[in-house]
Amino acid sequence: MTDVTTGWPVIDSPEMLTGMLADRQYLAGEGLAAAAFLALRMGRPLFLEGDPGVGKTDFARKIAEALGARCIRLQCHAGLDVSQALYDWNFPKQILALRAAGEEAGDRAAQLRGLYTEEFLHRRPILQALEGGRTVLLIDEIDRADDEFEALLLQVLEDYTVGIPELDDVRAPFPPLVILTSNRTREVHDALKRRCLYHWIAHPEPELEERILQRRVPALPEELARQIAAGMQRVRAAKNVAKPPGVAESIDFAEALTARGAATLTPATVDAAVCTVVKHHEDLGVVRQLLLVPTQREAA
Helix, strand or coil: CECCCCCCECCCCHHHHHHHHHCCCCCCCCCHHHHHHHHHHHCCCEEEECCCCCCHHHHHHHHHHHHCCEEEEEECCCCCCHHHHCEEECHHHHHHHHHHHHCCCCCHHHHHHCCCCHHHEEECHHHHHHHCCCEEEEEECHHHCCHHHHHHHHHHHHHCEECCCCCCCEECCCCCEEEEEECCCCCCCHHHHHCCEEEECCCCCHHHHHHHHHHHCCCCCHHHHHHHHHHHHHHHHCCCCCCCCCHHHHHHHHHHHHHCCCCCCCHHHHHHHHHHCCCCHHHHHHHHHHHHHHHHHHHC
16 A cells, blocks of 8 residues: 555554564664654655664665665765766767757757757766655765765755756655765764754664574574674774674675584684674784684683
C-alpha cells in the first residue's frame, strides 16, 4: 500500500522499518530506524554522521531496497558544482547540431534556442532523483564538498525544485528520501543541518556487532564472531590507534578468517587476515596485540 501524500509505502512504526532492514541484513542501531521513519513521514532529509565504516552509506542502500526504491548516489568532493550534481548540456552534440543547422536556411535565433532542449540535457544525480519517482538520493560525504555546494544544496532541499533557465523548473511530484552522510572531517554549516533530521551512528556495542557479523558472514563460527566483536571494541577504545576500524572492517576481517577456515583467533589466523583491519603501518603491532590479548590469556 502506498501513502498518497508521500508516495512511499505505508510504514506504521519504526519497529516495522527495523524489521524490513533486518530482512536485508542491516541491523539498525537504536534511534536510526526512528529517525528514518520520521524522515519518511515528514518528507525531510536525514543527516547521518559517524566515523568511517559504521554503515552510513550501506544504510541508504538497504533502506532503498526495503522501500522498493532506486538509490542514486552523489559522491561529494572538493570542487563539486552544478554541472556534476544537477545538470549539464551535451556540448559536443550541440556543436554537431549547430553545424548541421548551419547548412540549412532558417532563423538563426530559433536554431540556437533549439540547442537547449531535453534532447541535449545531461541529468546528473540530483535532477535524476527529482524526476525518478520513488528514489533514495544519497549525498555521500558532504563534508568533502565546498561551502558553495552546500549553498546550492540548500536551494534544492527548500522545495525539491531545480531551476533550469533554458527550460521549465523541474519539481519533484513526491520528494525523494534524501540521506546525507558525513565523516565529520569538517563541520557542515548549521543552515544545512537545520533542514534535516539528524542522527549520529556510533560504533555498535559488542553484542550488536556480533549479531551483525553472524548475519553478514553466515559461515562464521559463533565463538569467532564473539572474539572479533570484543577485539574490535578494544581496538577502537585504544588511544594509540591512528585509524580505528569500523564495522565494514570487522566484516572484511570475519570473511577473511572464514575463508582461511579459522575457528578462533590465534597469532597465525590474525596475521593472515590483519590486512583487512589495519590501514596504517604504525597500527599493525598494537592492533594485533589488542585482538589477541584475551585469547592468549585464555590459552594460558
